[in-house]
Amino acid sequence: MASKYLLISRYTFKTGAAIPPRFIDDATTRNFWSDEQNELMQLRAFEGLSELPDTLTKCGSELSQATPGLIGDVRRELVELVEQVKRAEDALPQTPYVQLRHVEVVPERMAEYRKWREETIFDVVRSHDEIESFSAYHSLISGVPGVMFVSGFSCPSEAYAAVFNSERYKTIVQQAGDGYITGGTDGLYTRIYNGLASLAA
Numbered sequence: 001m002a003s004k005y006l007l008i009s010r011y012t013f014k015t016g017a018a019i020p021p022r023f024i025d026d027a028t029t030r031n032f033w034s035d036e037q038n039e040l041m042q043l044r045a046f047e048g049l050s051e052l053p054d055t056l057t058k059c060g061s062e063l064s065q066a067t068p069g070l071i072g073d074v075r076r077e078l079v080e081l082v083e084q085v086k087r088a089e090d091a092l093p094q095t096p097y098v099q100l101r102h103v104e105v106v107p108e109r110m111a112e113y114r115k116w117r118e119e120t121i122f123d124v125v126r127s128h129d130e131i132e133s134f135s136a137y138h139s140l141i142s143g144v145p146g147v148m149f150v151s152g153f154s155c156p157s158e159a160y161a162a163v164f165n166s167e168r169y170k171t172i173v174q175q176a177g178d179g180y181i182t183g184g185t186d187g188l189y190t191r192i193y194n195g196l197a198s199l200a201a
Helices: 049-069 107-119 121-126 157-164 167-179 196-200
Strands: 005-012 029-034 039-046 075-086 097-105 133-141 147-153 188-195
Touching: 005 049, 005 147, 029 196, 039 049, 039 097, 039 188, 075 121, 075 147, 097 107, 097 157, 107 121, 107 167, 121 167, 157 188, 188 196
Parallel strands: none
Antiparallel strands: 005 039, 005 075, 029 039, 029 188, 075 133, 097 147, 097 188, 133 147
């Protein structure tokens, strides 16, 4: 089952900088890489907020080791599970690829948005086998608040992207933009990451 809480950390590295060996996957941590962003994205799972201090201690050690290779400060956000659309067996997606899909929704329209997405976005997700796991989170602490979808997949990224490039999904995006999304360009973004361990293999 997907983790109750996720700490999402994003480290942007200088071109050609080595990724420190401290970034290791385990039962509660997965590390991913984006060539497009030159960014390491880390997911840390935990079930209770009492675990957060120990988690932040580990993150501080990783940041110290990564600092020489970074072009900016680490960006972190804490999100809480709202619902699982496609159930994962583990606390974190174990697929080779993960996509983060973020939207900031007008607060007074959140209840209406959640009903709408069940009938639209989630219907698309459930009907496509390319998407192996899909969980909806919401920010607890974030400089860019809103909904965060965490999607896991193993197929080629082109096949995965085709799900969201269909005419039906383009209509869904238009409906979301017209009725629910706020926050400007920061209010809506998607990013695909490769599992760091698979890249090193």
